[in-house]
Amino acid sequence: MNTRPKITEVNILLLIFVSLFLAFQFGVSILATALSSIYTQEYYGNFLNDNVLLLTLIIQIGIILIPVLIFSLARKLDFKKVFRFNNPGFSPMLIILAASVPAYFVAVMLNSIFLYILQFIGQVPTSAIPSPGNLNELIVSLLVFAVTPAIAEEMMHRGVILSAYERRGSQRAVIITAIIFGLFHFDLSNLFGPVFLGILIGNYVLRTNSIFAGMFAHFLNNAIATLLQYFAGKLPIQQESANFSPDQLIIIIIIGIVSAAVLAGLILLFNFASRRKYKPVKAISTVRKDFSSVLSHWPVIISLLMYLLMGAMFVISMKIS
Numbered sequence: 001m002n003t004r005p006k007i008t009e010v011n012i013l014l015l016i017f018v019s020l021f022l023a024f025q026f027g028v029s030i031l032a033t034a035l036s037s038i039y040t041q042e043y044y045g046n047f048l049n050d051n052v053l054l055l056t057l058i059i060q061i062g063i064i065l066i067p068v069l070i071f072s073l074a075r076k077l078d079f080k081k082v083f084r085f086n087n088p089g090f091s092p093m094l095i096i097l098a099a100s101v102p103a104y105f106v107a108v109m110l111n112s113i114f115l116y117i118l119q120f121i122g123q124v125p126t127s128a129i130p131s132p133g134n135l136n137e138l139i140v141s142l143l144v145f146a147v148t149p150a151i152a153e154e155m156m157h158r159g160v161i162l163s164a165y166e167r168r169g170s171q172r173a174v175i176i177t178a179i180i181f182g183l184f185h186f187d188l189s190n191l192f193g194p195v196f197l198g199i200l201i202g203n204y205v206l207r208t209n210s211i212f213a214g215m216f217a218h219f220l221n222n223a224i225a226t227l228l229q230y231f232a233g234k235l236p237i238q239q240e241s242a243n244f245s246p247d248q249l250i251i252i253i254i255i256g257i258v259s260a261a262v263l264a265g266l267i268l269l270f271n272f273a274s275r276r277k278y279k280p281v282k283a284i285s286t287v288r289k290d291f292s293s294v295l296s297h298w299p300v301i302i303s304l305l306m307y308l309l310m311g312a313m314f315v316i317s318m319k320i321s
Contacts, residue, residue, distance in 0.1 A: 003078045010164040015299035020063045065152035083159045088210035091273040099266040100220035102259035107193030109256025132230045150219035157181045158205045158214040169283030174202035188314045207274040
């Protein structure tokens with residue numbers, strides 16, 4: 001039985017995921033376009049909004065979780081070691097809970113700074129995810145947008161990917177995995193926040209030696225976003241774009257800085273609470289060699305080219321709108 005996947009295998013798995021994701025997105029766009037030609041021009045946007053829950057489930061389960069499980073079974077990986085199915089401990093989980101709100105606002109600050117720059121190119125579109133209209137819709141949204149990604153994406157990123165890249169060193173693996181985590185949200189307007197959260201969640205998983213810590217943190221972040229969207233939807237505000245003023249950005253930055261200070265204290269407390277479980281793997285090479293090694297592998301090159309293509313299309317769509 002293999003205790004750890006190889007980096008080459010994981011990079012190929014990432015390429016498969018990217019290919020499946022883009023093929024699915026392309027297929028959905030073709031279907032929505034065909035249906036809008038039959039009905040009305042507005043049907044395209046309505047189709048995506050009306051089916052966002054189903055589409056999200058297909059991506060999370062069919063494109064992320066199932067391939068990860070198939071890969072793990074085919075390679076006969078040791079699930080307990082690769083996915084760290086261990087008890088994270090009560091105290092670390094309690095600190096993760098306390099850190100979830102400041103961590104969320106730090107991620108919002110990082111995304112907002114980049115969004116503010118993007119808005120000089122054109123109109124930044126708002127989230128395609130509709131706000132829950134009632135309590136039942138809120139529960140369903142939490143299951144789809146918080147629970148499912150917390151399981152599927154963590155099994156992929158803090159499971160097989162982190163385990164494979166840990167061959168190059170624990171801290172190095174956390175950073176590489178976080179960058180991959182940010183990129184494979186496939187949303188240029190939601191890049192730096194996920195990278196930051198990826199580093200934070202990776203630290204949680206390593207220090208507790210438990211993927212359940214990562215799943216819990218991931219769930220909390222998405223749950224906070226869903227709850228805020230639910231309560232914001234109750235306000236009589238219609239916003240057609242994500243553009244905002246310099247004054248709004250200043251407020252977001254102030255909240256983000258205060259949140260970062262609180263988060264820093266909680267991370268120190270977390271590191272102390274989890275100190276006996278952490279056994280880091282030392283780096284085997286320099287940062288420069290790792291950077292070169294990762295970027296020179298052909299599956300990574302192809303995946304990055306696909307991401308850059310989608311990023312370019314996003315920018316073009318901003319200019320057109």
